[in-house]
Structure formats: C-alpha cells, structure tokens
Amino acid sequence: MADPVLRLSGIRKSYQSGDSELEVLHGIDLTLQRGEFAALIGPSGSGKSTLLNLIGLLDRPSGGHLFIDGDETSTLPEGEITRLGGQRIGFVFQHHLLIPAFTALENVMMPLLVDRGRPDAAMRERAAALLAGVGLADRANHPASKLSGGQQQRVAIARALAMRPALVLADEPTGNLDTHTADDIFALLREVNQREGTSFLIVTHDPRLAARCDRIVELVDGSIVSDRPHAETPG
Amino acid sequence: MHPWLPFEWIAATRFLREGRTQSLLIIGGVGAGVAGIAFMSALLSGLQANLVKRTLSSQAHLVILPAEEVARPQRDPAQALVQIQAQRLRSIDQWQALRGRLEKLPEVAAVSPVASGPAFAVRGDANKSITLIGIEPEHYTRVIELDQKIVAGALRVRAGEAVIGTELARDLGATLGDKLRISTASGAGDTLTITGLFDLGNKTANGRNVYVGLRTAQSLLDLVGGVSSIDRAVHDMYGAEALAQRIAAETGLVADSWIKTNAQFFTALTSQRVSSNVIRFFVALSAAFGIASVLVVSVVQRAREIGILRAMGATRGQLLRTFLLQGGIVGLLGSLLGSLLASLFLALWRTLAVNADGTPMFMIEVPGSLVLIAAGGATLVGVLAALMPARRAAALDPVVAIRG
Numbered sequence: 001m002a003d004p005v006l007r008l009s010g011i012r013k014s015y016q017s018g019d020s021e022l023e024v025l026h027g028i029d030l031t032l033q034r035g036e037f038a039a040l041i042g043p044s045g046s047g048k049s050t051l052l053n054l055i056g057l058l059d060r061p062s063g064g065h066l067f068i069d070g071d072e073t074s075t076l077p078e079g080e081i082t083r084l085g086g087q088r089i090g091f092v093f094q095h096h097l098l099i100p101a102f103t104a105l106e107n108v109m110m111p112l113l114v115d116r117g118r119p120d121a122a123m124r125e126r127a128a129a130l131l132a133g134v135g136l137a138d139r140a141n142h143p144a145s146k147l148s149g150g151q152q153q154r155v156a157i158a159r160a161l162a163m164r165p166a167l168v169l170a171d172e173p174t175g176n177l178d179t180h181t182a183d184d185i186f187a188l189l190r191e192v193n194q195r196e197g198t199s200f201l202i203v204t205h206d207p208r209l210a211a212r213c214d215r216i217v218e219l220v221d222g223s224i225v226s227d228r229p230h231a232e233t234p235g
Numbered sequence: 236m237h238p239w240l241p242f243e244w245i246a247a248t249r250f251l252r253e254g255r256t257q258s259l260l261i262i263g264g265v266g267a268g269v270a271g272i273a274f275m276s277a278l279l280s281g282l283q284a285n286l287v288k289r290t291l292s293s294q295a296h297l298v299i300l301p302a303e304e305v306a307r308p309q310r311d312p313a314q315a316l317v318q319i320q321a322q323r324l325r326s327i328d329q330w331q332a333l334r335g336r337l338e339k340l341p342e343v344a345a346v347s348p349v350a351s352g353p354a355f356a357v358r359g360d361a362n363k364s365i366t367l368i369g370i371e372p373e374h375y376t377r378v379i380e381l382d383q384k385i386v387a388g389a390l391r392v393r394a395g396e397a398v399i400g401t402e403l404a405r406d407l408g409a410t411l412g413d414k415l416r417i418s419t420a421s422g423a424g425d426t427l428t429i430t431g432l433f434d435l436g437n438k439t440a441n442g443r444n445v446y447v448g449l450r451t452a453q454s455l456l457d458l459v460g461g462v463s464s465i466d467r468a469v470h471d472m473y474g475a476e477a478l479a480q481r482i483a484a485e486t487g488l489v490a491d492s493w494i495k496t497n498a499q500f501f502t503a504l505t506s507q508r509v510s511s512n513v514i515r516f517f518v519a520l521s522a523a524f525g526i527a528s529v530l531v532v533s534v535v536q537r538a539r540e541i542g543i544l545r546a547m548g549a550t551r552g553q554l555l556r557t558f559l560l561q562g563g564i565v566g567l568l569g570s571l572l573g574s575l576l577a578s579l580f581l582a583l584w585r586t587l588a589v590n591a592d593g594t595p596m597f598m599i600e601v602p603g604s605l606v607l608i609a610a611g612g613a614t615l616v617g618v619l620a621a622l623m624p625a626r627r628a629a630a631l632d633p634v635v636a637i638r639g
Contacts, residue, residue, distance in 0.1 A: 049638075053634045056546065058545070058546055058633045058634045058637075059634050078551075079550055079551075079552075082545065082548055082549070082550050082551075083548055083550070085546070085548060086546075086547055086548015086549070087548060091546050091547075093543075093637065097539065097543050097637065098543075099540050099543060099544070100253065100540075101246075101249040101250055101252070101253035101540075102249060110544070110547050111547040111548055113242050113245070114242055114544065114547055114548050114549040114550075114553060115548055117241050117242055118239070118240070118241050118242065119240075119245070159547075163548075
C-alpha cells in the first residue's frame, strides 16, 4: 500500500511565554490516507490552527515526526521545507487571502510561478482550466480585489489545486460566507476530492459542514479526543 | 504578465503599480534629488571650465625656463657666506634639441619657443613698462589662442611689426597702423608698427603684453639665437603638474605648470569640487532614506501578502529580491525623471543667463555620461536603501503574517 498522504507521530508544539513553556499540542498522532475528506473540529484555542500550520509546513514542531507522502520533514533545511510545502500542500484560508495586485488567473498561477520562477503558456492553461473548474472562467482577468467573497474563495480553491497537491488544508474555508455560498464552496471542495482524489483536512466550527465529511477529528486542549468515521455516504 | 520576466520582476512591478501614489511620490522625490545633483554638476563643470579657460587664455599650460643660476662656494659651504645671485635674462641651453624632444612626448599637444623680457613702450610723452614677448605665431597660437583674441587688425608680427593689448593702446593713445618705440634696459631700441590689437580678457595682460616676432625680440633683448622659455600645451591640463616635475627632473631646467603658477585658483577649484561632492552625498543619502521609508511601509502593508506567498512556496530569497528590485526600479525611474528635469532647467538657464549681446554666459549642458552615471548611481542607491526593508520582508514569519 502507498504511503499515507500525511502521518503525524507524537507531534508536540510549545511556545515560550515569559519564563515558562506553554505546550499547546501534546503528542498528536494522526494519519490521513489518500483521498480522505476529513474535518478537524474543536473549540477555540484547542490548537487547531497551530496543528494546521505545522502540517502546512509554515511552522515547525517542537517534537515528534511529520511525514508528507512518506517523507520525513523535521530534518529538512528551511528552503527545502518551503519548496516541499509549496509543491505538495495546497492552502485555503478563511479570509480568501488573494494577492490584490494580481488578476484572478494570476493568483491561481502564483504557486506555479514561485516554483518555476517564470511564467509560461502551460501554467496559464492550467490556471485557466482550474478557474473554469470552479466556475469562474469569465472572471479570469478581473483584479482579485474586484471579486465577491464567494468568488475570491473559489479562486483560492483553484489556487490551492494549482500544484496538484496530494493534500489540501482548509482553515474555516466557509467562515466568512453566507450559508448559501458556504454550501456551494463546500460542494466544490467535495467535488474536487472525488474527481482528483485529493485529500482534504478542513478546520471548521460549523457542525453542519463537519457532518458532511467522511471523518471527524476532534481536538480539545491540544489532544485528539475523538477520531471517528462519519456515517454519511460520500456524495 | 510577460513570459520572459521572472517572478521577482513581475511581483516588484505589480507592487509598485498597485501602490501607485506612494511609488509616484518617491520617484518624484528621487527625481528632484537627481535633478538637483545633475543641474549642480553641469553648472559647476561649466563654470569651472569657463574659469579655467579664462585663466589659461593668456598662460601656457606649462612653461620651461632656464635653470636658476646658483653661486657655488668653493670652500666649505657651511662657513661660506653666499649672496643670492641675481637672475639675468638668459637663453635655454640648446633649446632646439630640447624642443625636438618635447614635441615627441605623447602628452604634449603643442610647443612654442618664446623670447620674452622687460622693455618700455614709448609714444610721444607716454611711456609704459611692458613685457616684450617674441613668438612664432604659427606655433604660439596652438599654445595660447591669441589669434582668437584679436579684436582689430591681424596677428601679424613680421620684422618691424607688433601686436599690443587694447589697454596699452588706450594708455598710449595708439591704434592700428600707428608707430611705437620699444626700448630695453640694455639700450637697444626699435620702432614698430601696430598691426593688431588683442583682448585677452585680463586687464594686466592687455596693458603689458606686446607680441613681436621671435627674431625682433631676440635682438632687442640681447638673446640672439636664444629663447627665454618654451611654452607648451598639454592634452590633459590637470596632469600638467606631474608632467612638469618629470621634465624638470629629466632636463635640470625649471618647469612651471599652470597649476603651480595659479596655486590659489587651483585650490579654490579643488575645494569647490569637494564641497559639491559633499552636497551630492547628502542628497543621495536623503533619497536613500526616502526610498527606504516607503519600502518599510510597503512591507508592513503587504505583510499578509508576503505570508501568502511564503505559504505558496516562495522562498525568502525570492521575497528579498522582489523588494530589492523595487528599490532599484524606483532609483532608476527617479534618475531618468531627474535627468529630464535637469535638462529642462538648463534650457531655461541658457535663456536667462546670457551676456548683453545675447550669447550664453558660458556653456553648460547635461552630458550623456552624466545621465548614465546618475542612472547607475541612483539604481545602486535604491537597491542599497531597499536592503533593510527587503530583509524584513524575507524574515517575516508566514504564520504571524497570515494571521495579521
């Protein structure tokens, strides 16, 4: 069997606060298989965002091992980590976070551009196809700042898929959207999951959305307190 | 998004274009600084060239004189009482051979033998002391452009002819075609016809110098076949002093450069250059601070975007280069704007600073090389100014930056 997309073993994270050390994650073990569509839930301050940043390689754990596609990451140097994160992991943030100086199409191209260094026709085609996939083909040349919230989040999803990542991390992807738009976005994530076989780990506060995932991981006070498959059949 | 541009260029130009107001303001600020420097440099170099030209209009770059006569005591010099010897007018030894050697030096543009000494000009009751200068006009005009300074008549100094200054002509009440009696201390004398009047732009020279043929001067000054000095023009006038010292060491003669004979004037030129460099430095410094402050603000404003780019896999190096480029682009555009402004100012200046007859007071222009130096310098200053903000951008922690 292929390596799991993600494997965490005994991951700890602590912050220095004054003289004392504050541990926010206490030995997390978690494995995500290819094509899994999982929700990460838990109250505010339980360490969800910290865990997501560690998995996204934006931050480094204080202890434990983190494997992406079977590759141990804790021994990699800084520059390698950045590249690996950019290539294998897609991000969808709560606040859309597009770069306003660029058009929708260029925002989708951005991970490819920083990876390869120069734009080319293939990149442009890939980005255009991804935008069409999220239903925004006609908005390709709009400046990112001129799009509505739902449209911006669709662009962000297309951008997260640009590098064909094995895993997409989404931090409250529907948190800033109205219910109707939130449903659309969630459906879009699900569709990508099923069409491309991309794994998703979605942080959400919304039990309604969590209930539509295959698996629900619950984090409380820096430890996983429950990890259960959800009954609802995919699709 | 141009296909041939790398990521850093695309991001740098987009960021500058997005923060249009800030970018235009700082480019304008750099432009004003560059315009000031370029205008001042052009003005100063024009002014200096003009001053040097005026100073050298009646002086050779380099003059070679016979070695001074020194009394040598025959006994122990410490005990001998040596009277300083009077320097009589003498010829340079074997000056024809020396002239041949000097003409072969690559630094030398022209060589002219001169026989000069003190004399009196007498006309009617008027009597003026003068410097009699015997020249070969075809050679002399290449050292000093005397032919350009003739205001009446011609530069013609055959036997029995003389060219005098406008001031002397006024003092003696003489004009073209009039006769003039020249006599020297040795008692020799000759009556000469005035064939030309010159204006060297220097009152003393206009009142003292009387140019005659070399042979006329030789016979009047009792220097038959000899010359009292060899005047020379060199290609690099600021290298004249070094050359003078070399020639003096080689020949044992006295070699005076214009730099030495105008020491005070030359010191003034040098200190002017130094002070203009100080001004340039401070203007460049203030432009650098301006660029740095705009970029620091930009880094703070774009912290979140920088964080996103890092999350997309952009390396610290890529972000560092993006911000360095912004500094360089601002510097380059500012310098181009500044060169344009300086050219406009100078065009305006040329219409304002004119002599009574409408000719420009002196020529100043912004040379192409100055534009290139300004562009290169300002780009470099921009990149250096961007160093601190760029490092800040590169060091941003993506987690903190994204959270905002």
